[in-house]
Amino acid sequence: MRTVKKAKRMQSLAAGIKRDGRTIAFVPTMGALHEGHLSLVRRARKLGDIVAVSIYVNRTQFGPGEDLKKYPRTLERDKRLLRLLDVDYLFLPDDSEMYPSGYLTYVETEGITSVLEGKSRPTHFRGVTTVVAKLLNIVQPDVAVFGQKDAQQAIVISRMVADLNIPVKVIVAPTVREKTGLALSSRNRYFSPEQIRRASCIYHGLKRGRELINSGVTDSKKVVSEILRIIDDAEGTTIDYISINDANTLDHVRKITREVLISAAVELDGVRLIDNIKAKPGRTGC
Ligand code: AMP
Helix, strand or coil, X not given: CEEECCHHHHHHHHHHHHHCCCCEEEEEXXXXXXXXXXXXXXXXXXXXXXXXEEECCCHHHCCCCCCCCCCCCCHHHHHHHHHHCCCCEEECCCHHHHCCCCCCCCCCCCCCCCCCHHHHCCCHHHHHHXXXXXXXXXXXXXXXXXXXXXXXXXXXXXXXXXHCCCCCEEEEECCCECCCCCECCHHHXXXXXXXXXXXXXXXXXXXXXXXXXXXXXXXXXXXHHHHHHHHHHCCCEEEEEEEEEECCCCCECCECCCCEEEEEEEEECCEEEEEEEEEECCECCC
């Protein structure tokens, strides 16, 4: 695995790969890698001749008071894991490479970024779309793989790629979970096994919501209040939102008649966690 720190260098390597007629599959991450990230890398391995992964903790997607400074950083371990998966290139820029002095340009996707995570974290998606647009320009992948764990992010990025005519195929891979059901997240590192068990109430709540929808409940308020009850019952939880939205447009849904995304943002002992599950009336979602 070759580590590349400079954008120009990465771009010229990517151009060489393409000249040779080979394809690039790319997985952008913020590091502190876990099985969820690694599942995306394995998927990328099947999708392209060359696999590139980036590790960059992007400060523009963190709001004031969020955990940028204490975001987990485990670079040496991450490198070992990526080598084991036969990753070809690790793009590892620093802040001055991504946002050099005089930097003035941001990418914004409207509408779908003002609900759910965007409502709670108003500057978050502007940071995400900006950094992902930059990374796609630098790595020039044919395919980029994102996780369903951050469902809204995947929808926003797909919209940006379509709107800006970026020549990349966006693939969304399933959420990888702990045995208890808790979605894997770099932030789970902050937790003890006992906290992981408590945090699993989020998944149990979402699953119960899906069951209700599958069994014919169409009133989203009813479904939300049942999920709320389950998550609220667990010790140390503070709910930011539980929401049922159209799975494609993210429009808020009152009466459930088509595929929906049930999403939740919950603080457990001060650590903010998000998760989601899809559900269709009358059948099991993924
Ligand atoms: P992050 O490092 O948190 O920015 O995540 C990098 C990529 O990994 C994003 O596309 C995430 O959606 C994805 N990801 C994070 N957690 C999981 C998970 N538990 N299962 C699948 N993908 C995930």
